[in-house]
Amino acid sequence: MMFKGRRLSAGFIAVAGCCALALSGCQQILPYIIQHPPKFDPTTVADLGAAQRDADALFATLSSPASCSYSANTAQFNLVDSDLAALVTQANSLPNNSFSTNGARALQKGFDRFRAAAQAKDPACLPPGLAQDKKTSFDGAAGNLLTYENAKPKGQ
């Protein structure tokens, strides 16, 4: 019973995702997606955890007056970039995983634009309040993605 409910729930998510994405040819792949909903992937969760940990360290540094410039944090920006690239690549490698992939891509794109703003400001710093705002929105988005990943069916 529980297994059936889980399958139905996952299938419903997949159906809605397909329709919401409004992809052409959706009708043809719909039956396949229903039978093969996205599964829990520990690598995706690990990649997300690394991105969140490294981003939080970066946002903390950017909020500190002593070390808040872009040039003082280039290595950490690169690290978060690398984490997010790995996350997107992993999510995109899994079948029927468009919500995770697009969620990760939006997170990556948002970070890229934040980086562009910080770089444009260099050698001055972004206002610390905006680094905190970015931490809040990044953590919120990453937290939602983690909740979604953890809600996926586990096992075969």
Added chain:
Amino acid sequence: MPVNVNAVAAQVLAAMQGKVSGLTGAQATALETAAGVLAKSLADIEAYHLAGSLTDAEAADLVTSATDDALSSLITTAGMAALDLKGAVVAGLMTLVQIALSASGLGWAGPVIQTVITAFSQTGS
């Protein structure tokens, strides 16, 4: 004109909720939080922009960054709730554009957010 963050968040949330159904309490909270975070970010960016601490280009990058984070939250919430993803996201963002265009202090942000909406609409995601 100072931005009333709570009023903006409430309008954005109302626009998105009109396009979704079947939300659990946790999913509704996630949606509300994303709208509130986006509205606060926008208000703070505008405050620094008005004070001369941010150039137009820097402010535009930060608005886009905050909007993309909100998109990410909404996409994964949509994945959980089986929402009409595009309808909800676009409705919320269009409301933000309308607010931006009608508030003198935020008028500059309207085209920036519109650019995000257009890109989002074109990706099919």
